[in-house]
Amino acid sequence: MQILRIFDTLTEKEKEIEVSGTIRMYVCGVTVYDESHIGHARTIIVFDTLRRFLESQGRKVQFIQNFTDVDDKIINRAKQENATASDISSKYISHYFDDFDRLNIKRADIHPKATEHINDMINLIKDLIDKGYAYVSKNGVYFSVGKFKEYGKLSKKKIDDLLSGARIEVDETKNDPLDFALWKFSDEEPKWPGPWGDGRPGWHIECSAMSLKYLGENFEIHGGGRDLIFPHHENEIAQSESHTGKQFAKIWMHVGMMTINGEKMSKSLGNIKSVKYVLDHWGPNIIRLFCLSGHYSKPIDYSEELLRENIAKWRQVENCYFELILAEGQGQTDEVQKIISETKKEFDEGLESDFNTPMALSAFFKLVKEINRIAAAEMLTQSISKIVVPEVEKIFETLGLKIPKISEDEKSTITELIRKRNMFREQKQYQEADKIRKQISEIGITLIDHKNRTLWMKQEKIGIES
RNA sequence: GGUGAGGUGGCAGAGCGGCUAUGCGUUCGCCUGCAGAGCGAAUCUAUAGGGGUUCGAAUCCCUUCCUCACCUCCA
Known part of the structure; x- marks a missing residue:
């Protein structure tokens, strides 16, 4: 230590x-x-x-x-x-x-x-x-x-x-x-x-x-x-x-x-x-990210533009997290082990040296980016998820960030709805598909279609955006 | 006037003698029924001005200019 x-x-x-x-x-x-x-x-x-x-x-x-x-x-x-x-x-x-x-x-x-x-x-x-x-x-x-x-x-x-x-x-x-x-x-x-x-x-x-x-x-x-x-x-x-x-x-x-x-x-x-x-x-998440984005000892200038920047960051974090918890398949994890240990090292070192939160955040965002990259390459696996999710959750806990927990019930309901929707999509019955998407969005879930799969996220609603 | 902290790319913000973070933005791609997000590439090689020290400085020294805070209640 x-x-x-x-x-x-x-x-x-x-x-x-x-x-x-x-x-x-x-x-x-x-x-x-x-x-x-x-x-x-x-x-x-x-x-x-x-x-x-x-x-x-x-x-x-x-x-x-x-x-x-x-x-x-x-x-x-x-x-x-x-x-x-x-x-x-x-x-x-x-x-x-x-x-x-x-x-x-x-x-x-x-x-x-x-x-x-x-x-x-x-x-x-x-x-x-x-x-x-x-x-x-x-x-x-x-x-x-x-x-x-x-x-x-x-x-x-x-x-x-x-x-x-x-x-x-x-x-x-x-x-x-x-x-x-x-x-x-x-x-x-x-x-x-x-x-x-x-x-x-x-x-x-x-x-x-x-x-x-x-x-x-x-x-x-x-x-x-x-x-x-x-x-x-x-x-x-x-x-x-x-x-x-x-x-x-x-x-x-x-x-x-x-x-x-x-x-x-x-x-x-x-x-x-x-x-x-x-x-x-x-x-809360955007505010916390914003307040920790500069070194604590320096002044920080309130601006809605800078707050808005943090929405984009947070969306990446959400994307990363849901990619992880929804990951399927098996695969090797060596590369990810290395990324995780680098992230942890940089994150902790940052905070240990006069509580340098910008440095810690940058380590965190590097990890997020990397996971999103792997996900985009369709290479995310359950085994990677098993390693990374606890680390990401630990970082959330440390930074006081909150992301919604998903119950198994909720997960299976959503999965089933998505399965149905994708069936309609295959049959080009887009009105039916969109109806289901709307239904899903009403329970706070956002869908993102990828080539062969649909990612879903329980995204935080940001007041300024609505 | 005194004391302290600073001035880094379009913006935010680390680094504090060599490996030139990170994020946002912008442009163009990929993906795509729509949508949104994500990914990729490009853009930006920046360090307030001027002197030094050094093989080498954003990082050390001197100097000029500028900003903020505290000296009253304030987180």
């Missing part, structure tokens, strides 16, 4: 993941105040696929992804809609699962919510105060950035530079403009009693508290979108390492932004495409 190497934002180097034991991953999830967009999906798809890859290699993965369910934006939304914050957050959590289940994202082992970990946060804040890293002020409890000597190490920022950047809000109640809130006093709901007064937690503390709780003080991978490097992850490091005195995550893995017309997709710019919209038009 090879060793996975991932680029670590903190050290700016590729780092190896230790082989032994469970791989613990914490991924920062979304703030649930609105629908998720395709940019969120990209990040989640990357980590979901990484997890699937590790699991496919027989490693145990412990995967935690939080929901930020207390936040100003949620509260504002609640006010607008005359609802409570928890109405809003639970509504969008349920939308989140609707979207991401459709995207074939495996659920995390735990999806902790900030509001269910208030005590963990309070204890952490208490400890930070005790250790002198935090102080109570008029509006809340703040982390004293100056006390954490390594502040800025993740985002490569110098405290002086941060201060000179005039975008920091001036707040006289803080000792230092860079200090950030751990606990914000509040009289309004949502609020919780705290040792320093009623209030609610700051944003960053939840991830420190929950990752420490579920994954311990020093886990393997902490991930999220690039835009979280500063201040969110920087602040998490400050809090967590001040608390434990130990290195926090071993690897910081950050996913590039989804852009649209070259600009970052974000709520505030108003240029988002919701996950639901994109799913309705393109379906």
Whole structure:
């Protein structure tokens, strides 16, 4: 088994993941105040696929992804809609699962919510105060950035530079403009009693508290979108390492932004495409292929033209898969053995070297092409199929791609209908033949006539095409 | 202004010192009752500009230009 190497934002180097034991991953999830967009999906798809890859290699993965369910934006939304914050957050959590289940994202082992970990946060804040890293002020409890000597190490920022950047809000109640809130006093709901007064937690503390709780003080991978490097992850490091005195995550893995017309997709710019919209038009397989078609660390530009390209790719994959499972006859398999081992090698090597999904995909498409070539030459056999199908299915599983399973019943029904149709075709009774084709198409099956046989496929319906 | 990541064929996108991926597209074929898909061939020998280093550079160094992200909430 090879060793996975991932680029670590903190050290700016590729780092190896230790082989032994469970791989613990914490991924920062979304703030649930609105629908998720395709940019969120990209990040989640990357980590979901990484997890699937590790699991496919027989490693145990412990995967935690939080929901930020207390936040100003949620509260504002609640006010607008005359609802409570928890109405809003639970509504969008349920939308989140609707979207991401459709995207074939495996659920995390735990999806902790900030509001269910208030005590963990309070204890952490208490400890930070005790250790002198935090102080109570008029509006809340703040982390004293100056006390954490390594502040800025993740985002490569110098405290002086941060201060000179005039975008920091001036707040006289803080000792230092860079200090950030751990606990914000509040009289309004949502609020919780705290040792320093009623209030609610700051944003960053939840991830420190929950990752420490579920994954311990020093886990393997902490991930999220690039835009979280500063201040969110920087602040998490400050809090967590001040608390434990130990290195926090071993690897910081950050996913590039989804852009649209070259600009970052974000709520505030108003240029988002919701996950639901994109799913309705393109379906999960196309989206996953699209999101994995570039290296995770780089930006990827949303474009319908590029999404459309992936339909063509997916059609080849479908063709390949159905050719395989419908293959008949016997024959030698030496050549195919070689292709398979090359595919596996390139696929795994790609993913092991900083999760190079484009390389892995190219290996996969080479295999698909090759199988389609063999099929077109009428040389596909059952024995080839027996070797290749499990490998293809393993790749589907790793990439989170879904292709319909065909039951034996379904198969024999279809085979029988095709037999009848071909009988009509031989007798040039094309109207009858077309009637059967229509009947077959109504159960979602596409027919493709070859010289001496008819291939059938249960093709995915792509919304944009209809 | 500071920090980071980049600029590769018509498009997307790997490679990161020699073997010049991969996919899409386009053109022409094969197949074919129709249909669709698939296959084959061709097209494209590309690496932002300018200097170096080297027997040899897209890959290393210098320099110029350009793009994006972060420095405020953000996946």
